[in-house]
Structures are given as C-alpha cells and as structure tokens.
C-alpha cells in the first residue's frame with residue numbers, strides 16, 4: 001500500500017514537470033474545488049447541474065472536488081446558519097481550496113458573508129444568479145459566474161400562447177424567499193400579470209393546492225415555480241411535487257426549469273441545469289489555471305422555450321401557437337415513424353408487386369393481341385386452304401349438284417308427257433312434283449353447305465356436337481370418296497359430344513385429313529378405305545381419328561408432317577396439316593399422327609368436352 005502511494009506521488013511529481021511552462025507555478029491555484037449547493041441533490045435540477053460541473057472537472061483528473069448541500073430550502077434560521085458555518089470551518093480548516101462554486105442565490109449570499117472568516121481571498125464562481133440580482137450586488141471582488149435570464153413575464157407570455165384568451169394566472173410554489181431560481185419572480189408579479197386575474201397559491205399546503213388546481217375557472221394557466229415543502233413537515237424535490245399537481249390540475253402548467261417538463265408541465269422558457277453546470281465548471285477551471293476571477297466577466301445563460309409534446313396533446317395546443325424557436329420534447333413517433341423500416345419494406349413490396357402486376361397485365365394484353373392476330377391470320381389462311389380444297393373437290397360438288405338437277409329434269413319431262421295424255425293421272429303428277437321438290441331441296445342443301453364452308457367468318461366458338469360436325473363433313477366428302485373409289489366409313493360415339501368450337505374450322509380439319517388420306521391411297525389399286533371415328537375416353541376430352549389403308553408416313557417424317565410447307569406431293573402446298581394443327585391448338589386440343597400396326601396412317605385429335 002505504502003509503496004503504491006510512494007509510486008503515485010513520484011508519478012505525479014514526474015508529470016508535474018511536464019506541465020506547459022506558460023502557466024507559472026505561482027499563478028496556478030490549489031487544484032481543488034468546493035461546490036456549495038443551495039438545495040440537496042435529490043431533485044433532478046441540482047443533480048443535472050452537478051453532473052455538468054463534474055463533466056468539466058473530470059476531464060482533468062488532478063482536480064479534487066468537495067461538495068456540500070446547504071439545504072437552505074429546508075433549513076434557514078440563524079442557529080442553523082451558525083452551526084453550518086462552524087461545521088464548514090472545522091471540516092475544511094486544513095484543506096487547500098482553489099475556488100468555491102456557489103449554486104443558487106442563497107448559497108452565493110452565504111458564501112460572500114462567510115468568505116472573510118472561512119476562506120479569505122478564495123475566488124468564488126456563482127451559478128444561477130438572476131441578472132437583476134447580480135446588478136443589485138454591485139462590485140464584488142474576486143468573483144465571476146453564470147447569470148441566468150428568466151422572467152415571470154416570459155412565463156405569462158407562454159401561458160397566453162397555450163391558453164387562448166387567457167384570463168387567470170394561478171401562482172403555485174414555495175414562498176419566494178425560499179426559491180433559488182425564481183425568487184425574483186415574486187417582485188415581478190404586479191407588472192407581469194397586469195390585466196389578468198391572479199390566484200395566489202404560493203406557500204399553500206399541498207392538500208389545499210391539489211384541491212384548488214382541480215377546480216380552477218376556465219381560461220386559467222398555472223405558473224409553477226417549485227414546491228419544496230408543503231408546510232406540514234413533508235419535503236419534496238420540486239419535480240415530484242409538480243407531478244402530484246399535474247395529475248390534478250384542470251389547466252396547463254407553465255414552468256421555468258427543464259426537469260419540470262418531464263414531470264407533467266406543458267413547458268415554458270426553461271433553464272437547462274446541465275448547461276449552467278458546464279458553464280460554471282469552465283469558469284472555475286480558468287480560475288484554477290491562474291486567471292483572476294475578477295477579470296473574467298460573468299456569462300449569461302438564457303432560458304429556452306421548451307415544450308412537452310404529450311401535454312400539448314392533452315391541452316390541445318398546436319405547434320404554431322408556440323413562441324418561435326420552441327423545442328418540443330417527448331414527441332411520440334406516429335405509426336409511420338415508429339415502424340419506419342417495416343413500412344418502407346411493405347411499401348417496397350407493394351410497389352414491386354404493383355410493378356409485377358402491371359408487367360403481367362401488359363404481358364397478358366400483348367399475348368391477347370397476339371392471339372387475336374394469330375386467329376385472324378389462321379382464319380385467312382384457313383379460308384385460302386378451304387378454297388383450295390373446294391377446288392380439289394369441285395368434281396364431286398358438281399356431281400352432287402348434277403344428280404338432283406338431273407332427276408328434276410327427268411321428272412319435269414315425265415310430268416309434261418303425262419299432262420299431254422287425255423286423262424292425266426293427277427296422283428302421279430303430285431308424286432312427281434313431290435320428287436322435284438325433294439331434289440331441289442337436296443341441291444339447295446349442297447349449295448348451302450358449300451356457301452357455309454367458303455364463308456370468310458372470323459374464328460368464333462360455340463356449343464357444338466362433334467358427332468354432327470363429323471357427319472356433315474363426311475356427307476360432303478362422300479361423293480368425292482366414291483369418285484376416287486374409296487370406301488368412307490364413319491363410326492361415332494353414342495350420344496352427343498358437346499364441345500366449344502367453330503364448326504366450319506373443325507370441318508376443315510376433318511376435310512384436310514380425309515383428302516390427305518385419299519391422296520395417300522391413290523397409288524394402291526384396291527382396298528382404299530378411310531375410317532372416321534369419334535370416341536369419348538370417359539374423361540373430360542373427346543378424340544377424333546381418321547385412319548386410312550394407305551402406305552403410312554415414313555417414321556422419320558411423323559413429326560414433320562405438321563410443319564408449314566412440308567409436302568411430298570408434286571402439286572402440294574404443305575399447309576393443310578399445319579392449318580389443322582393451328583385450328584386444334586386454338587380449340588385447346590392436341591393433334592398427332594401415327595402409323596397403324598396393320599398398315600396405313602392414323603391422324604388423331606383430342607378436344608376438351610364442355611363441362
């Protein structure tokens with residue numbers, strides 16, 4: 001232990017040699033400070049003041065800080081003062097004090113009175129002397145410090161800002177002579193409150209104060225200077241007393257010290273304890289470093305307009321009615337601010353999603369336009385293909401028309417002969433006319449079918465029976481088949497096969513497949529057969545097959561036959577199957593080709609049934 005102390009003393013001595021030479025040893029005062037507080041440190045104001053001081057002194061680790069709470073707000077009679085003086089005298093008898101920091105006007109007055117006796121020649125740094133009090137003291141030797149500027153007039157100005165058409169001012173606090181920060185307000189009352197009603201509760205006991213503040217008249221504001229004692233033996237830090245009063249008050253409370261804000265005041269021109277402490281600490285440091293206190297002019301701490309956001313909400317006070325440059329504390333972030341990142345993430349997600357939806361809608365629009373366009377092209381191409389097919393089938397069509405026309409002619413001639421006889425058989429004439437009518441209808445039907453088939457209609461789907469579509473196409477092909485020596489069979493599934501489709505387009509697919517089958521069998525001498533089938537697989541689709549007894553399709557060409565312009569025929573265009581595939585795909589179906597095990601090709605397509 002002793003060795004440690006010796007080592008420390010040695011080190012301190014060593015570092016002392018390194019101190020800059022511009023501050024001579026005679027100028028520098030003993031590196032110790034005695035801080036005298038008017039109140040005790042239980043309340044937040046003096047606590048913050050003290051921490052401001054310590055922040056300055058702690059930077060220089062060699063300064064010893066002594067502290068005394070004079071407790072003048074609770075004890076103040078002559079006997080107490082005498083015993084306090086004696087106590088301090090004995091306690092600090094053999095201590096070297098470099099500077100005294102006196103916090104509060106009462107402390108400063110006591111220190112001045114005691115200086116000659118207790119600390120002769122020791123400089124004093126005061127804190128929190130109101131500017132007018134300082135002026136009253138006149139010239140005091142070896143003193144500097146931090147003056148404060150805060151007035152009752154500013155508190156009334158605040159009250160007018162927070163209570164529209166202010167009518168009554170209610171003064172709450174300890175008696176003015178006990179106040180450390182607001183003593184001068186007492187003298188200001190007549191001028192500052194002129195034109196207002198004043199309810200003076202200064203010095204009242206706490207239960208009385210609480211009762212009165214709960215039933216104040218409308219358009220009132222409380223000006224709270226600080227209650228230290230309720231006169232019944234209970235002592236409070238003023239912030240604690242403030243909280244009790246704020247809970248009961250029916251109007252806003254204006255204050256002049258920062259810590260009272262958190263205790264439930266609406267705000268006001270406030271002294272900021274920590275800043276005062278720091279300023280006083282800096283002055284004390286200059287004195288310790290050799291400057292004469294009397295040569296350093298006092299600095300002034302201006303009170304600042306501070307407000308409590310929560311109390312503004314409680315009393316419905318808008319920001320715009322506050323004095324300029326007001327600072328608003330305890331502002332609660334709104335939901336957007338509180339969940340800033342989450343909100344931004346959600347907004348970003350919504351934006352991305354919206355962008356995606358827009359993109360998809362645009363894509364859908366493009367796809368829809370492309371579909372419309374491709375249907376149009378398909379319709380046009382299919383029309384050309386139909387015209388070509390009809391050209392190929394023209395002999396059969398002519399044949400189909402010739403038959404009824406021929407029998408009409410024969411029947412008409414027969415009727416003429418009968419009419420020429422003496423006693424024409426009218427019954428026979430009637431039968432002939434009926435035949436003529438039937439044949440005419442047959443010819444008309446052929447023409448109707450042809451016209452329908454050649455119509456340039458846009459792609460349009462409706463509810464159709466696939467068996468009917470198949471039957472009509474096969475009837476149309478029957479003459480051509482017999483002309484080409486082809487046996488044409490149709491096997492349809494029982495009942496109706498309801499699908500959504502364009503009957504003309506579907507007939508065209510069937511026609512293309514059957515004509516191709518007949519073409520493929522041209523080279524085989526006999527046994528030319530085409531079988532058409534409609535089958536329901538028991539599920540949600542139906543399958544149509546056209547199979548023939550031709551040579552089939554070379555295995556390596558099976559996939560190619562549907563390609564546009566693939567043909568093995570001299571006069572072929574190679575578009576029949578590619579159109580058939582386009583039509584089937586437009587009907588949400590599938591088409592494929594295969595070779596039958598017994599020989600010949602088979603083309604199949606499947607279509608979804610109407611649910």
Ligand code: ADP
Pocket residue numbers: 512516517520548550551552553561566567568569571572573574575576577578601
């Ligand atoms: P095109 O009939 O003008 O040649 P298609 O697209 O209708 O055009 O047919 C393409 C090719 O597919 C034909 O040239 C033929 O080689 C082959 N093909 C089509 N149907 C059959 C079939 N039933 N049997 C054998 N080959 C066929």
